[in-house]
Amino acid sequence: MSAVRESCYVYEPAFLSEATTREIGDWLATLRPLWEQRYSTRRPPPPGKQQKSLLRPVYWLGNWQFACLGYYEPPRRTLHVAVAAEPFPPVLARVVAEIEKQVRAGFPPAAVPRRWHLNTCLVNFYGEREEGGRMIDVARVGEHRDFEPGPVASLSLGERARFQFVRRGQREAPPVRTQWLEDRSLQIFAGSRWKDDLLHRVQRVDDKLRLDLPPRIEGFRTRRVNFTFRYVPDEHVVPFAELPAAARDDVREYVATLAQSSEFFAAALAAERAAPPAEKITRAP
Numbered sequence: 245m246s247a248v249r250e251s252c253y254v255y256e257p258a259f260l261s262e263a264t265t266r267e268i269g270d271w272l273a274t275l276r277p278l279w280e281q282r283y284s285t286r287r288p289p290p291p292g293k294q295q296k297s298l299l300r301p302v303y304w305l306g307n308w309q310f311a312c313l314g315y316y317e318p319p320r321r322t323l324h325v326a327v328a329a330e331p332f333p334p335v336l337a338r339v340v341a342e343i344e345k346q347v348r349a350g351f352p353p354a355a356v357p358r359r360w361h362l363n364t365c366l367v368n369f370y371g372e373r374e375e376g377g378r379m380i381d382v383a384r385v386g387e388h389r390d391f392e393p394g395p396v397a398s399l400s401l402g403e404r405a406r407f408q409f410v411r412r413g414q415r416e417a418p419p420v421r422t423q424w425l426e427d428r429s430l431q432i433f434a435g436s437r438w439k440d441d442l443l444h445r446v447q448r449v450d451d452k453l454r455l456d457l458p459p460r461i462e463g464f465r466t467r468r469v470n471f472t473f474r475y476v477p478d479e480h481v482v483p484f485a486e487l488p489a490a491a492r493d494d495v496r497e498y499v500a501t502l503a504q505s506s507e508f509f510a511a512a513l514a515a516e517r518a519a520p521p522a523e524k525i526t527r528a529p
């Protein structure tokens with residue numbers, strides 16, 4: 245597949261070197277991704293909605309947007325949804341610095357907010373999940389927008405994915421663009437057309453190589469890993485201990501699970517225990 249280079253859209257195959265890819269793979273093997281529920285388990289789902297688990301396990305860096313708190317969506321929802329999370333490992337920090345340089349050099353300044361930098365990463369694990377003794381393919385994502393301001397960059401590892409931009413409300417119509425995202429590729433999109441006017445989705449992921457990518461996840465076989473890098477203004481990232489009490493209750497179990505294999509989240513949990521109740525109440529907006 246060849247490279248695409250437009251003012252607000254880039255696709256670059258083989259962007260990651262093999263050495264960098266190996267380094268990322270070694271780091272991935274150390275992760276314990278979470279399989280989150282869409283809504284809080286402490287109260288009934290909103291009217292007309294059903295509780296369900298996300299289609300795939302995920303891991304967030306920089307800040308964790310727990311599904312049950314609602315995703316970051318300015319200007320409607322900016323506070324108490326981006327919970328401080330681990331920094332990028334050195335290998336990803338290096339790759340991100342290179343991507344930011346590319347964006348600043350090649351994208352129109354109007355599409356790059358003043359303080360934009362890629363401080364958030366959603367790691368998506370695509371594959372099949374065991375259910376009742378059978379493996380069910382769940383390697384897809386429905387139409388949605390990424391609300392974080394500015395360019396979004398994504399790296400892909402493993403089997404290629406059929407990624408599409410579609411018009412809002414026209415999911416059955418021919419897509420505006422289909423791009424196969426291959427192993428080691430980079431995609432960047434920005435600006436109102438790609439970020440706001442169109443929605444995007446992952447329609448399917450090939451399964452030609454029978455990959456089983458790291459880390460080992462019980463009841464799941466991963467054949468593609470995607471890293472989606474975004475920007476959340478730093479003032480909107482809140483330490484776990486500073487979430488309102490109800491939000492802390494909603495996510496404490498997830499944080500405790502993460503704390504079993506993450507020093508960062510172990511410290512976040514300890515900070516909450518140590519803080520006197522008054523300090524656990526939210527900071528001013």
Ligand SMILES: O=C(O)CCC(=O)C(=O)O
Pocket residue numbers: 366368385390398405407425444445446470472
């Ligand atoms: O897996 C991908 O390529 C896209 C993921 C995505 O759309 C997202 O994380 O918002």
